[in-house]
Amino acid sequence: MLNKEELIRYNRQIILPDFGIEGQEKLKSSSVLVIGAGGLGIPNLSYLAAAGVGRIGLVEFDEISLSNLQRQVMYKTKQAGESKGKSAVKVIQELNPNVKVEHFETRLDAENALAIIRDFDLVVDGSDNLPTRYLVNDACVLLGKPLVYAAVFRYEGQVSVFNAQRKDGSRGPNYRDLFPTPPPPEMVPSCNEGGVFGALTGIIGAMQANEAIKLLTGLGIRLDGRLFLFDSQYFTTRFLNIKSNPENPLSGENPTITKLIDYEAFCGLSEAKNEADEITVQELHQLIESGNAPFILDVREPYEYVISNLKGLNIPLFELRAEFGRLSQNETIVIHCKSGQRSRKALELLKKEGFLKLRHLKGGILAWQKEIDNSMEIY
């Protein structure tokens, strides 16, 4: 039952054809788990809380940073360094005190995902990396939860609804029907690496919230079995039909994935955090100063190279697979990028191609600017 405050608060949607008091009561009795309180998570949290979803869970372990604020419009400049999740929870709690909010201050992983997701009716994925996307998808399929998916890159966004229950009881396609095999890591840049348009995250995240509310209330035609693409740079939109693949290892005719797996390894990132592969800016500086400069490979984009560089050979990460023939296997190669993420992917790529003498620069050119050369331009 809705009280008087709720009837007034939600009036503009209660009076909508097909929504009504019934729709509002459905929302009130439902729960949504939002993965991530970043560019996509924020519009989701805001609109889901404002609309009166009864219980909202948030998985977020990160801190607010200055470079988030260009798109993560819930946070204030003075909050840099504070807990993102705690801040977001406070904002949506003040926005709508009727909503019960839970914060899971942890990284979602194969150990905790099922236990966290189990208690919610629907999941909204606003995560920022490929392993988590497969993890969330698999957990939702194993638990029979609908998943509202979205992802952004530069000026583009993708939205879909996965694993939605259909009238005949069957489930709609999921992420593995769309992307059965993850491409190598260098082909999947994050927002840190590739950049992202701020307002785009608001558009795509709000679309996600809209689909979530439709699913919870049974309203309209859902984005089930369709992938929506929006390219904001060219202002083009496109729908693609996704079919359930009978060979999907998770949801096909003969499933082989019956529990959660190692998603870092699945996405080719297993050897990721090996400290022996790293070289610090101090170590590199010393080598250069002592006349033993290693070969430096800069895997950033050409426009980044123009701003500032360490005089290395510039081969952008995504071209490396086709271009590594330009490198010698005999000398030590120090790979660097802006912050150390792309160089890690480059290192793994070259390792697989048989290179043995490889290091990558911890903290990238940002660390170099901070520790070695303050006069260098950063971006």
Place this chain on the structure above:
Amino acid sequence: MKIEVIAFGIAKDILNGNQVTLEMDEQSSVADVRQALVDLYPAFQGLASLQLAVNADYVNDDYLIKENDEVVLIPPVSGG
């Protein structure tokens, strides 16, 4: 015959734009388009496992393309 290739995400970087026209033989399959892309753009090798869509539908590699079909390349993106 001419077909259009429409690129999203990192595929735009590889094709140097969001759209290119390819000249293909009659009776070419989606697998042939994939090979033509690898030949023209070596970096496309990294996306060789990508499922391709023709017009509005994801199709298998043996699907035969027709004149003026749009082949759509959509690599996964992970940003949030």
